Each structure stands twice: as structure tokens, then as C-alpha cells.
Amino acid sequence: MIGAAELADMKADAWLLNVSRGGIVDQPALAAAVGARRIGGAYLDVTDPEPLPAHSELWVMPNVIITPHSSWLSPDSGSVPPSCLPTTCAAGARVNPCETWWIPMPDTEFSVDTFRQELRAWLGRELPAIWGSPTRPVRPGEDDDMAMRRRFDRALYAAGWAGLSWPAAYGGRDAPIDCERILAEEATEAGAPERFNRVGLGIVAPAIIGFGSAAHKDRYLRPILNSDEIWCQGFSEPNAGSDLASLSTRATLVDGRWRITGQKVWTTLSAVADFCLLLARTGEPGSAHRGITAFIVPMHQPGVTVRPIRQINDSTEFSEVFFDNAETASDPVIGVVDRGWQLAMSVLAYERSTNLLNRQVRLDMTLRALRRAAGRYPRQRAGTAHRRTR
Numbered sequence: 001m002i003g004a005a006e007l008a009d010m011k012a013d014a015w016l017l018n019v020s021r022g023g024i025v026d027q028p029a030l031a032a033a034v035g036a037r038r039i040g041g042a043y044l045d046v047t048d049p050e051p052l053p054a055h056s057e058l059w060v061m062p063n064v065i066i067t068p069h070s071s072w073l074s075p076d077s078g079s080v081p082p083s084c085l086p087t088t089c090a091a092g093a094r095v096n097p098c099e100t101w102w103i104p105m106p107d108t109e110f111s112v113d114t115f116r117q118e119l120r121a122w123l124g125r126e127l128p129a130i131w132g133s134p135t136r137p138v139r140p141g142e143d144d145d146m147a148m149r150r151r152f153d154r155a156l157y158a159a160g161w162a163g164l165s166w167p168a169a170y171g172g173r174d175a176p177i178d179c180e181r182i183l184a185e186e187a188t189e190a191g192a193p194e195r196f197n198r199v200g201l202g203i204v205a206p207a208i209i210g211f212g213s214a215a216h217k218d219r220y221l222r223p224i225l226n227s228d229e230i231w232c233q234g235f236s237e238p239n240a241g242s243d244l245a246s247l248s249t250r251a252t253l254v255d256g257r258w259r260i261t262g263q264k265v266w267t268t269l270s271a272v273a274d275f276c277l278l279l280a281r282t283g284e285p286g287s288a289h290r291g292i293t294a295f296i297v298p299m300h301q302p303g304v305t306v307r308p309i310r311q312i313n314d315s316t317e318f319s320e321v322f323f324d325n326a327e328t329a330s331d332p333v334i335g336v337v338d339r340g341w342q343l344a345m346s347v348l349a350y351e352r353s354t355n356l357l358n359r360q361v362r363l364d365m366t367l368r369a370l371r372r373a374a375g376r377y378p379r380q381r382a383g384t385a386h387r388r389t390r
């Protein structure tokens, strides 16, 4: 991701704007550097002629609609004058800015029906490219499947279908929650894989949005949304499942840095995760829910050992994870030390609701398909088939 400093260096001759679906809005430094402002919740405005010399260029990323016009549009007018009806630019299009550029985001007049149609068309077009053949391989290997699901996550992000109900300030679309259900329905209907970074998207991101600092949001949310960084959730332990408050993995301050020692279990995606949202005890043993803190722990380090749990279907999607004096990230505490229980309860609410929405829709549609298939066969009295085979 380009930073404000790099952008400042580029000022003389080029601009690279990744404003797809509000991408720039959550980065105040970047926005300030390009003179971008959010107006009426729907527009990015790059109006300052000073930082855009005549020979500069805008490199347009996917899903950005760009409209040149020279008149001022009131943020509150609520309508776009006919003179500046948007024109869609192809990804990578290079345009010379004239005196004023408006970059309306594509969601200005949001319609759920249009959303569904566009999404369905996109899935029909893009899915074969994602799995490299006209139809999805019936039984991809585990690594292939993960790679395919990651490609799907990234394609969704690039096309603006990721983070639908997230606040626009964090790269989302501020769309109604119904759109998440429509995405799940259309993706299932099209045979798309389940989201790869689902722990990051559905569990960790809400924790960071709800309890993290501005620096946490700036550092971690975007790579979750585009699946550049995969997360796992280190809550459950061998002796702390339903009774989560009895967890004993311990965090200790050593020379000003928190270190983690203990064991987690059933940790989904931990074998491939870059970070773990981990609950550890920072209070006295027995302090129960009053002595727990939520940490960010990098997974790729000597202090972390992942031992996959092989299931009956040969999948190893979750593992045991052992922490031996493991290092935490810089600025590792999300929320307040000893107050991680509040975060945990909030996160579990997300886990059981919006995060499960996708799976619930999938299961429901699969069950209905099974019922339809079963309905195509004549009913048999129980035991009939068995007797006939004797």
C-alpha cells in the first residue's frame, strides 16, 4: 500500500489513487496528501489544483467512476447535475486531470436489486477465471482449495464486493446487512467457495473496529479485507472451551514487551495464519473474566508451534497451537489490559451472527436442494428398499 510519504515524492508528476470503494477515505494522511475529501458520504474530491500540476496523471483503479467538471457541487445537493454524469474508466486508465476532478463512488444510488444483478453477472463472469476452468474442480486438494478460496477473496475485494456492511471509513461499502446475505446466496448458487479469511473478516475485524486504536485500524483492517493477511482466533484451550473464562494461557511483561506461553486448540486456519487474536491471562490465576486481555500475536515466529488436527475427511483446517514465550506484535493489546472479556463477548456475538450468516445461508440452500432432489424420486415405505435387496 502506498503511503503518504511516497505519494508526496510522486507529487511532481504522477498520482496513484486506489479509491476503489472508499479506499482512500480511511487513510487521513493519504487523503490530506492528495487533497481528497469525503463529501455527502458518496464522493471523493480531488479539487485542489495546486498538488495536481497540468502534466500529472490519475491512474484509475477498478470500480472507480471518474467525472471531470468544473462547477462546484454542493455536498448537500443530493443530486449530480446532468453535465457531470459519470463515465466509467477501465482499470489502469490514465487520464490527465483538468481543472477539477470528481470521483463519485459507485454506490451513490444504491439499489438492492441492482446489487444482486451486478453481483450475479460478476460471479458468472469471474468464477471460471478464479478456479482456472469453466467449472470448479469437484475435489480440489486442500492446498488447491485454500489457494482458490484466497483468489476468490482477493477477486471479491478488487471488484468491491468485500466488506459490504463495513463502514466506508474502513474500506467497506456501508451497504445494508441484507447485501451480505445476498452475497452469500449468489455465491452459493454460483458454486463459489467459502471465504478464506473468514475468521479475519467475521471475527477479528469487528474486534478491531470496536476495540482497537486508530493505529490498529490503519494497520490491520485493509490487509484483512483483501486477504493479504490471514488471521486465526486463539480463544479455546484444552481446559477452557465453553468455560472460556477459565483459560490459562499467560501473558507476561518482559522488558516492556508482552510474551505469551500456553496452548490453544481448535484454532481454525492457524496453520496458514499470519496473526492470531489471542486471549491470555494477565490477572492473577483465578481472576476469571476479570483478568483476561486480547493480544495480537504474529504466527510466523519460533515461539509458536502449530500441530494440525486431522479430521475424518482428511482436512486439517484447525490445529493445536503452542506458545512458548512467543512475542506479541508491537502495540499488541486490543482494548484494555485485564478487560479483554468485554471484547471476547462482543466478538462471540459476531461469530454467532454475521459471521455465521454465510454458512447458514449455504446450509439452508444445500438442504433445500437436497429436498428438491429427494422429491424427484417416488416415496418408498420405510424398509421396502432393504427387503428388496434380501
Ligand SMILES: Cc1cc2nc3c(=O)[nH]c(=O)nc-3n(C[C@H](O)[C@H](O)[C@H](O)COP(=O)(O)OP(=O)(O)OC[C@H]3O[C@@H](n4cnc5c(N)ncnc54)[C@H](O)[C@@H]3O)c2cc1C
Binding pocket: 199, 232, 233, 234, 235, 236, 237, 238, 240, 241, 242, 243, 265, 266, 267, 268, 269, 318
Ligand atoms: C469447526 C470448529 C472450529 C472452531 N474454531 C475455533 C477457533 O478458530 N478458535 C477457537 O478459539 N475455538 C474454535 N473452536 C472451538 C469452539 O469454540 C469450542 O468447541 C468451544 O469453545 C467449546 O469447547 P469444547 O469443544 O472444549 O467443549 P466443552 O466445553 O467441553 O463442551 C462439551 C459439551 O458439554 C457441554 N457443557 C459444557 N459445560 C457445561 C455445563 N457447565 N453444563 C452443561 N453442559 C455443559 C457443552 O454445551 C458441550 O455440548 C472451533 C470449534 C469447531 C467445532
